[in-house]
Amino acid sequence: MARDFDVVVIGAGVAGAMTAYRLAQDGARVLMLEAGSRNPARAQMVGAYATAAAKTLHSPYGNPETDSMAPSPDSSASYYDQPPAPHTQYKSTYERRTGGSTWHWLGHTPRMLRSDFKMKTLYGGSRDFPPGMVDWPITYDDLEPWYCEAEHEMGVAGSDAEWDGLSGSPRSKPFPMSMIWPSYSDDWIAQRINGKKFQGTEYLVRSTPSARNSQLYDGRPPCAGNSICVPLCPIGAKYDGAVHVAKATAAGAALWEQCVVNKLDQDADGSVHTIHFVTYGGVQQTVTANLVVIAAHAIETPKLLLMSGIANSSGAVGRYLMDHLSKSVFGLAPDKLFPFRGPPSTSGLESFRDGDFRKRRAGFRVSLNNDGWSRKGAPYAEIIDLVGNQKKIGAELQAALFERVTRQVRLSCSVEVAPDFNNQVQLSGTTDALNIPHPKITFMPPDYSYRGLSQATKTMADMLRLLGATGVDLGSDDKAYDGAGHIMGTCRMGDNPKTSVVDAQCRTHDHRNVFIVGSAVFPTVGSPNPTLTLAALALRAAKDIARQLGAKPSSAKSSGGAKPKGPRR
Amino acid sequence: MNKPQKVSGKPRKVGSRSDLLKLLCEAAELEHGIACSYLYAGFSLKRELAEGGMTWQEQQTVRRWASQIYFIASQEMLHLALVWNLTTAIGGTPYYLRPNFPQASKYYPLNAALALEPFGPSSLRRFIQYERPQSVKPERNLKSLLTVAGEDAAEIEFSSIGELYALIESGFRGIGEQELFIGSPDQQMTPALIHFPNIVAVTNQASAVKAIETITHQGEGTRIDRDDSHFGAFVAMLKELLDSKSRGAGFAPARPAMVNPSSGLGLGYGASANAIDEPRAQQAAGLFDSAYSLMLRMLAWSFQVENSGIEAQVKEFCAVAIDFMPRVILPLGEGLMLMPAGKKYPGKTAGPGFGLTRHVMLPGEAKNARKLCGERLQELAEIAAALLENPLPEPVARSCTHLQQIASHF
Numbered sequence: 012m013a014r015d016f017d018v019v020v021i022g023a024g025v026a027g028a029m030t031a032y033r034l035a036q037d038g039a040r041v042l043m044l045e046a047g048s049r050n051p052a053r054a055q056m057v058g059a060y061a062t063a064a065a066k067t068l069h070s071p072y073g074n075p076e077t078d079s080m081a082p083s084p085d086s087s088a089s090y091y092d093q094p095p096a097p098h099t100q101y102k103s104t105y106e107r108r109t110g111g112s113t114w115h116w117l118g119h120t121p122r123m124l125r126s127d128f129k130m131k132t133l134y135g136g137s138r139d140f141p142p143g144m145v146d147w148p149i150t151y152d153d154l155e156p157w158y159c160e161a162e163h164e165m166g167v168a169g170s171d172a173e174w175d176g177l178s179g180s181p182r183s184k185p186f187p188m189s190m191i192w193p194s195y196s197d198d199w200i201a202q203r204i205n206g207k208k209f210q211g212t213e214y215l216v217r218s219t220p221s222a223r224n225s226q227l228y229d230g231r232p233p234c235a236g237n238s239i240c241v242p243l244c245p246i247g248a249k250y251d252g253a254v255h256v257a258k259a260t261a262a263g264a265a266l267w268e269q270c271v272v273n274k275l276d277q278d279a280d281g282s283v284h285t286i287h288f289v290t291y292g293g294v295q296q297t298v299t300a301n302l303v304v305i306a307a308h309a310i311e312t313p314k315l316l317l318m319s320g321i322a323n324s325s326g327a328v329g330r331y332l333m334d335h336l337s338k339s340v341f342g343l344a345p346d347k348l349f350p351f352r353g354p355p356s357t358s359g360l361e362s363f364r365d366g367d368f369r370k371r372r373a374g375f376r377v378s379l380n381n382d383g384w385s386r387k388g389a390p391y392a393e394i395i396d397l398v399g400n401q402k403k404i405g406a407e408l409q410a411a412l413f414e415r416v417t418r419q420v421r422l423s424c425s426v427e428v429a430p431d432f433n434n435q436v437q438l439s440g441t442t443d444a445l446n447i448p449h450p451k452i453t454f455m456p457p458d459y460s461y462r463g464l465s466q467a468t469k470t471m472a473d474m475l476r477l478l479g480a481t482g483v484d485l486g487s488d489d490k491a492y493d494g495a496g497h498i499m500g501t502c503r504m505g506d507n508p509k510t511s512v513v514d515a516q517c518r519t520h521d522h523r524n525v526f527i528v529g530s531a532v533f534p535t536v537g538s539p540n541p542t543l544t545l546a547a548l549a550l551r552a553a554k555d556i557a558r559q560l561g562a563k564p565s566s567a568k569s570s571g572g573a574k575p576k577g578p579r580r
Numbered sequence: 581m582n583k584p585q586k587v588s589g590k591p592r593k594v595g596s597r598s599d600l601l602k603l604l605c606e607a608a609e610l611e612h613g614i615a616c617s618y619l620y621a622g623f624s625l626k627r628e629l630a631e632g633g634m635t636w637q638e639q640q641t642v643r644r645w646a647s648q649i650y651f652i653a654s655q656e657m658l659h660l661a662l663v664w665n666l667t668t669a670i671g672g673t674p675y676y677l678r679p680n681f682p683q684a685s686k687y688y689p690l691n692a693a694l695a696l697e698p699f700g701p702s703s704l705r706r707f708i709q710y711e712r713p714q715s716v717k718p719e720r721n722l723k724s725l726l727t728v729a730g731e732d733a734a735e736i737e738f739s740s741i742g743e744l745y746a747l748i749e750s751g752f753r754g755i756g757e758q759e760l761f762i763g764s765p766d767q768q769m770t771p772a773l774i775h776f777p778n779i780v781a782v783t784n785q786a787s788a789v790k791a792i793e794t795i796t797h798q799g800e801g802t803r804i805d806r807d808d809s810h811f812g813a814f815v816a817m818l819k820e821l822l823d824s825k826s827r828g829a830g831f832a833p834a835r836p837a838m839v840n841p842s843s844g845l846g847l848g849y850g851a852s853a854n855a856i857d858e859p860r861a862q863q864a865a866g867l868f869d870s871a872y873s874l875m876l877r878m879l880a881w882s883f884q885v886e887n888s889g890i891e892a893q894v895k896e897f898c899a900v901a902i903d904f905m906p907r908v909i910l911p912l913g914e915g916l917m918l919m920p921a922g923k924k925y926p927g928k929t930a931g932p933g934f935g936l937t938r939h940v941m942l943p944g945e946a947k948n949a950r951k952l953c954g955e956r957l958q959e960l961a962e963i964a965a966a967l968l969e970n971p972l973p974e975p976v977a978r979s980c981t982h983l984q985q986i987a988s989h990f
Binding site: 054057058189190192193195198218226227228229230232233235236245246 | 636637640643644647648650651655775777778798807808809810812813816
């Protein structure tokens with residue numbers, strides 16, 4: 012039977028676009044279906060952000076059509092259906108847009124450590140070790156070549172000397188670009204803490220690998236230090252998924268935007284070939300494919316599976332929702348460190364990510380940030396205080412502002428969240444404008460992760476002490492956390508079809524022709540930012556998908572069927 | 581100064597330290613001069629919409645061009661630093677002199693003049709010539725891009741800087757390692773001493789080749805035509821500029837800066853430089869030359885001395901010199917292009933001449949070198965204070981204030 016496409020990829024973010032690109036390069040007839048759109052264009056978004064009264068993640072991305080017809084937690088505060096505070100909240104959000112949430116990511120690309128793939132084997136057994144913590148079905152060595160591929164595709168800048176062999180995790184190839192240079196404050200902090208120890212662990216500041224050009228790369232300019240990577244790089248020096256959307260379409264893939272997939276049909280033989288979607292105009296239609304790749308991030312992906320009633324014989328779809336617990340601490344350095352220059356963070360500490368302590372508490376990364384106290388409203392809050400309370404104006408105001416803002420320091424942590432069966436995405440009873448259910452979210456950080464958060468706070472407090480910081484603000488609530496924007500889990504990878512959703516190749520156990528790419532498949536998360544790992548997994552899956560397509564040649568190709576030109580609006 | 585030996589023509593054998601040092605001096609001169617030429621174009625790009633000639637959307641493009649040009653210039657500075665490490669590794673001293681602008685097209689084997697010219701098709705075409713790889717993809721259609729209606733459409737022929745670095749590399753590979761590397765490893769500049777994280781310490785043949793590869797991969801010595809090289813960036817910029825201009829008549833991204841300015845005649849500038857004709861701009865341009873010269877001397881000293889035992893002073897000199905770049909040189913250079921050039925140049929603004937005027941080299945003895953620098957910094961701070969007594973464009977005033985701050989902390 013001739014089908015419209017060899018492969019339909021649902022979601023044109025980084026994972027979907029890289030998969031589509033590789034498959035299109037292999038000659039497959041690929042369609043990307045994207046709920047959002049590519050508009051507004053970058054220049055318009057720069058203008059929108061510059062003129063926005065409130066600077067939020069969504070400020071540049073406002074698009075009345077998408078915000079109304081394909082809302083997201085970025086565009087709508089009520090998008091998540093979750094119990095109100097004081098119940099613990101899931102705080103990370105995402106954008107529905109061509110290129111995905113990489114548009115507003117920070118761009119950090121540390122790899123997972125060798126041990127992150129073997130948590131249960133290495134650290135399991137104690138009463139404090141979370142029952143949901145498992146080994147991945149693949150190892151660091153399995154993924155290492157794909158990390159190199161992903162770094163090449165995205166354009167990662169990093170220091171080989173600092174990262175090769177970190178915690179027993181070697182690199183087989185150098186970074187494509189030399190590191191983004193550490194900021195002045197990074198060096199200043201390193202001089203004061205490197206070599207010192209906190210509870211036996213040595214401080215060592217390292218540059219953070221980033222998908223941010225440190226030179227001309229892949230037709231994109233080097234970082235110019237605009238400092239607004241989050242929410243938007245104004246010049247495209249920071250990688251985003253739109254890069255591979257463009258590469259995929261140049262390689263022959265089709266892209267249909269503003270098409271919201273709302274159901275997948277399962278055939279009698281268990282395969283899935285029919286994809287139902289609705290346009291913003293409300294036109295419900297279908298497209299068929301030999302193979303389906305779901306790349307709709309870790310909340311829309313399980314939502315679609317639950318709406319379709321597929322891939323869930325394990326009962327694990329939507330389960331084990333994770334993030335990283337993030338927390339910022341603040342202080343004033345004795346010297347001027349001149350924040351707000353360069354990317355918001357260029358260095359961090361990796362020493363606290365791994366160790367025997369992971370038998371009872373989570374590991375974490377610490378980031379040194381170049382954005383002063385902007386998380387607390389700087390510099391506007393200082394101006395309001397200096398003018399309103401201290402009655403300073405003119406040169407006196409300028410001098411006081413300079414004195415205060417240039418000494419601001421922010422440290423932040425990213426704490427591993429253990430997988431917990433009860434943290435999950437379900438279908439809400441409320442729906443959006445296209446009658447598609449909102450995600451219902453249940454999330455409570457495990458004690459294992461709270462213990463990691465507590466240790467991270469103590470560590471950062473010690474760092475501020477070593478820096479001689481004054482005006483220290485560690486926050487008043489030990490359990491307060493922010494979202495890291497790292498939405499992971501919900502379709503975990505594993506060898507056992509009874510407890511996991513996809514196998515080691517990202518293929519669903521239940522449907523041989525359905526693959527899931529993205530951070531949804533992470534069984535555990537360690538403490539690094541997830542995008543490089545999900546990109547590596549997507550590239551690895553693309554090879555397996557291509558192999559599967561090759562093993563069974565496309566009937567559309569063999570019948571010479573013409574692919575549809577586009578959806579009816 | 582003797583005319584440098586041409587590197588084009590028949591292959592030459594680099595068989596002695598002396599040959600190699602001469603070639604390294606030529607490379608240093610070129611990297612240095614090209615960096616100044618790029619900086620001048622970068623300074624000329626408008627920042628504010630109030631300057632006119634661009635919409636806010638076009639402003640995004642102009643700022644992107646500026647950041648790319650500054651980035652490329654910074655890589656040229658890294659190249660100069662690498663050439664200095666190569667030089668000291670084989671017993672030479674860092675060479676930072678160069679003839680003042682403009683330099684005739686025949687002075688170097690590039691067959692392209694080194695000049696200070698604001699951003700535009702003409703300067704970009706020159707930059708493309710500097711950076712042209714040994715082979716260019718035919719689809720570039722380079723000849724038509726480098727040719728403007730009414731201008732000489734003859735084939736442009738020149739020897740590449742890549743050839744120069746190939747000769748230098750052959751010298752490092754051909755001369756016996758033990759015989760060649762007589763410089764003290766303590767003279768090598770490392771990231772621990774200067775905020776140049778990509779600098780390579782040169783102590784043997786392998787590290788010398790690595791340093792040369794860093795230069796040729798990034799920039800003007802590249803052998804193949806890559807979009808990600810300096811050449812590729814300038815070609816893309818020129819195409820974008822020509823496309824923008826063809827779409828709308830009102831787009832004017834650059835300030836109307838004069839060509840090859842000098843802060844005054846008889847101060848080491850050649851007769852073909854154009855003396856700024858407005859006293860205050862002349863003073864500011866003079867301050868620029870002096871600050872630039874002091875910055876170079878402090879850097880060269882830091883690359884020259886054996887740093888063991890005087891690391892703190894080497895770090896301090898490097899930190900001050902690096903601090904000069906964004907806080908003094910950049911705003912002063914940009915600000916000069918907001919000051920009228922004088923009656924002789926109607927409608928034109930001034931610019932920095934990057935004048936290397938007569939000065940004394942810093943002594944090897946650390947204490948005396950510091951004293952000389954301290955005194956000179958104080959003198960420059962006084963000149964800055966005098967300038968600040970009158971209204972100045974904001975960037976010039978900011979630069980003067982920064983200079984005073986740096987001097988007061990030294």
